[in-house]
Amino acid sequence: MADDGLLVTISGAALSLLLYENVRNVGDQMGFLLGEIVEYIVKKVTDSDNQVDTVKRRINIETVVTCSMPDILHDSSCRIDKEKLKDFLSHKSKQVIGWFRFRHNLSLVPTLRDKLLHKQFASYFSSSHGYKEDFFVTCLLSSSVSNANGTHKFRHVLLRRRRGTFEPISLKISSLGDGRSPLDGSDYKLTPKTRSVKEVDTFTKIIQSLKLNLTQTSSVESATLIEKEAEKYLSTLISKVCESDREVYELEKQITELRTKIRLQNLAQTQVTCNTDTTELNHEIDKNSGYEENNLLAGKVDVPDKIYEEDQLNKMNQVTTDQVVQELFLQKVSPRKS
Numbered sequence: 462m463a464d465d466g467l468l469v470t471i472s473g474a475a476l477s478l479l480l481y482e483n484v485r486n487v488g489d490q491m492g493f494l495l496g497e498i499v500e501y502i503v504k505k506v507t508d509s510d511n512q513v514d515t516v517k518r519r520i521n522i523e524t525v526v527t528c529s530m531p532d533i534l535h536d537s538s539c540r541i542d543k544e545k546l547k548d549f550l551s552h553k554s555k556q557v558i559g560w561f562r563f564r565h566n567l568s569l570v571p572t573l574r575d576k577l578l579h580k581q582f583a584s585y586f587s588s589s590h591g592y593k594e595d596f597f598v599t600c601l602l603s604s605s606v607s608n609a610n611g612t613h614k615f616r617h618v619l620l621r622r623r624r625g626t627f628e629p630i631s632l633k634i635s636s637l638g639d640g641r642s643p644l645d646g647s648d649y650k651l652t653p654k655t656r657s658v659k660e661v662d663t664f665t666k667i668i669q670s671l672k673l674n675l676t677q678t679s680s681v682e683s684a685t686l687i688e689k690e691a692e693k694y695l696s697t698l699i700s701k702v703c704e705s706d707r708e709v710y711e712l713e714k715q716i717t718e719l720r721t722k723i724r725l726q727n728l729a730q731t732q733v734t735c736n737t738d739t740t741e742l743n744h745e746i747d748k749n750s751g752y753e754e755n756n757l758l759a760g761k762v763d764v765p766d767k768i769y770e771e772d773q774l775n776k777m778n779q780v781t782t783d784q785v786v787q788e789l790f791l792q793k794v795s796p797r798k799s
Contacts, residue, residue: 469598469619470633471522480615482527483563483602491534492527493550494559496520498596520558520598526550539577543585557586559598559619569601569618571627579622595623598630667691 471479483490503515528534534549535541547554560582562575571579583597602617619630667690673683 467518467520467596467621467630468633469520469522469630470635472635475522475524476634479525479561479600479602480604482525484604484613486527486529486563489565490527490529490563491531492525492561492563493553493557494522494525494561494598494600495553495556496523496558497556498558498592518596520596522558523556525561526553535578535581539574539581541578541581541585546585554586554589558596559600561600561602563602563604565603566605567603569603569616571599571601571620575599575601576622576627579627583622595621597621599627663694664691667694 482492497520499519499521501517501519503517505513505515507513528549533542534546550557560579562571579597579599583594587594587597598619598621600617600619602615604616605614606612607614617632619632620627621630668687671686671690673686675683678686
C-alpha cells in the first residue's frame with residue numbers, strides 16, 4: 462500500500478475569516494486551525510490486472526480560533542502551559558489540526574520560536590488525538606499595504622515538520638461543489654476510511670433527528686423538511702450569538718475603562734514624581750544658596766583677623782630689619798673708634 466502524500470483544503474469562507482481576524486489586529490497574532498484529518502484508500506488496477514491501494518490523506522480546515530495574547534499560552538522560553546492551553550481551547554481541543562502565526566510585512570520563514578512552539582504543539586495534540594506529528598501543520602501568514610493604502614497583499618504558506626525539517630504542503634481552496642469531487646478524478650465519491658474527529662457534525666445530526674424514510678418520502682419533501690429543521694436550528698443560534706456579542710461588548714467596554722483608569726493612574730504618578738523631583742531640586746538649590754551665604758559671612762568675619770595678622774607680621778619684619786641695620790652700623794663704627 463503506497464502513501465501518496467498529503468493535501469490541505471480550506472473553504473473560501475474559512476480563509477476569509479482567517480485573513481479578516483489577522484488584518485483587524487494591530488500587531489502580530491497567533492491561533493489554531495480547527496478541522497479534521499480524513500484518510501481515503503484509492504484502489505487502482507494496472508494493465509497487468511494488479512490492484513494497487515494508495516492511501517490519500519486530506520486535512521480539512523473548517524474554522525480558526527485566534528489568540529491575541531499568545532504569551533498566556535507559553536513562557537519566554539517557548540515552553541507551553543498545557544493547563545492554560547486546555548482551558549483556552551476547551552471542547553474545541555479535539556478539532557485542532559494545526560496552528561498559525563501572522564506577522565505584518567515579514568517573510569514566510571519560521572523563526573526559532575516558531576519551530577519550538579510547533580514541535581510542542583504537534584506533540585501535545587497528536588498524542589491526545591491519536592495521529593502522527595507529521596500531519597500537524599503550521600500556517601505562516603503575512604500582509605502588506607501599498608503606499609496609497611489602496612492595495613492589500615496577503616501571503617501564506619502551509620508547512621509540516623517531517624524528518625526534522627519543515628516542508629511546504631499544497632493548499633487547495635475549495636468552493637461549494639468541491640467537497641464532492643473525488644480524489645482520484647473518477648465519478649465516484651469515496652467514503653473516508655478513518656477520521657480524526659469522531660463527533661458527528663451539526664448537519665448530520667439534523668438529518669438524523671428527522672428520521673427520514675427516503676424510500677417513501679419524495680426528494681422535494683425531504684429537502685423541505687431538512688430546510689425547515691435547519692431554519693429552526695439557526696433561529697436558536699440567533700439568541701446565543703446575540704448574547705455572546707453582548708458579552709464581548711461588555712468585556713471590551715470593561716477593558717477600555719481599565720485602560721483609561723491605568724493611563725490616568727500613570728499620568729498622576731508621573732505628575733507626583735515630577736513634583737517630588739521639583740521639590741527636591743528646590744531644596745537642593747536653597748541648601749546650596751544657604752551654604753554660599755554662610756561662606757560669604759564667614760569670609761567677612763575673618764577679614765579683620767587677617768588684617769591684624771598681616772600688620773603684626775609686617776611689624777615683626779620691620780623690627781627684625783631695624784635690628785640688622787643697627788648691628789651692621791655698630792660693626793662699622795667700632796673699628797673707627799679703635
